[in-house]
Amino acid sequence: MKEDILYGINPVREALRGNRKAFELFVQTGGTDQRIAKLATLAEEKGVAVRRRERADLERLAGNPHHQGVVLKVAPFVYAELEDFLSNHMESDGGLFVLVLDGIQDPQNLGALIRSAACAGVQAVIIPKDRACGMTPVVEKASAGAVETVPVIQVTNLVQTLERLKQAGCWTFGLAGEASKDIYQADYRGNLALVVGSEGEGIRPLVRKHCDLLLAIPHYGGISSLNASVAGGIVLFEAARQRYTP
Numbered sequence: 001m002k003e004d005i006l007y008g009i010n011p012v013r014e015a016l017r018g019n020r021k022a023f024e025l026f027v028q029t030g031g032t033d034q035r036i037a038k039l040a041t042l043a044e045e046k047g048v049a050v051r052r053r054e055r056a057d058l059e060r061l062a063g064n065p066h067h068q069g070v071v072l073k074v075a076p077f078v079y080a081e082l083e084d085f086l087s088n089h090m091e092s093d094g095g096l097f098v099l100v101l102d103g104i105q106d107p108q109n110l111g112a113l114i115r116s117a118a119c120a121g122v123q124a125v126i127i128p129k130d131r132a133c134g135m136t137p138v139v140e141k142a143s144a145g146a147v148e149t150v151p152v153i154q155v156t157n158l159v160q161t162l163e164r165l166k167q168a169g170c171w172t173f174g175l176a177g178e179a180s181k182d183i184y185q186a187d188y189r190g191n192l193a194l195v196v197g198s199e200g201e202g203i204r205p206l207v208r209k210h211c212d213l214l215l216a217i218p219h220y221g222g223i224s225s226l227n228a229s230v231a232g233g234i235v236l237f238e239a240a241r242q243r244y245t246p
Contacts, residue, residue, distance in 0.1 A: 014145025111142020
C-alpha cells in the first residue's frame with residue numbers, strides 16, 4: 001500500500017486525531033520533548049506502532065531536518081469532492097465560505113494559506129490540478145496540521161468551478177493589486193468564495209473575468225506587493241471579522 005510521510009509535531013498530532021489511516025509513528029530516541037511523549041501515547045491508544053529511531057534516521061525518513069523528532073507513515077492524502085462539499089454545506093449557518101487559490105506554486109505559501117483559512121473559519125480550500133502545488137509533506141508541515149481539519153478540493157478547471165460556486169449562490173471576490181476598491185469596502189457576509197492568485201502573476205486573466213468583484217489591499221509604505229500567503233491572510237480575516245462579529 002502506498003504511504004505518505006508526515007513530520008512535525010502539529011501535522012502528526014492532527015493526523016492522529018483525524019480519520020486518516022496511520023501505520024507507524026517514528027520518534028527520536030532520547031528525546032525529552034513532552035509533546036513527543038504525548039504523541040506516542042496517542043498513537044498507542046489508536047493502535048499505531050511506535051518505533052524509536054536516531055535523529056539521522058528520522059531526517060532520512062522525512063527527507064527534511066525539520067521533523068521536530070516525529071515522523072508518521074499515513075495513508076495518502078485524499079482530496080474532497082466539490083459536489084460532496086456543496087451538498088453538505090448548502091444550508092450551513094452564515095453561508096458558504098470558500099478559499100479558491102489560483103496557481104499557488106510555493107508549498108510553504110500553500111500550507112500557510114490553508115492554515116489561515118482554517119483559523120478564519122473557511123469551510124473548504126479549492127486548488128487547481130495543473131500549474132499549481134498539490135498536497136505534499138512540506139505543505140502539510142507548513143499548514144501545522146490544518147489540512148486535516150479543512151477539506152482541500154482539487155479541480156481540473158477553475159473557471160468552471162467558479163461558475164459552479166455562483167450557481168450555488170456564492171459571490172466571488174478576487175484579490176488584485178490594481179483594483180479600484182479596497183478590501184475594507186466590501187461586504188463578505190453570506191455565500192462567499194475568495195480568490196487569491198499566484199505569487200508572481202496574481203489571478204489569471206480568465207479567472208479574473210469570472211470574479212464578481214476585484215479588491216486591492218491598501219499599501220502605506222514603499223513596497224508595492226505582499227507575499228501571497230500574507231495577502232490571503234489579510235483578506236481572510238477581514239472577511240472573518242465581518243462574518244463572525246455580532
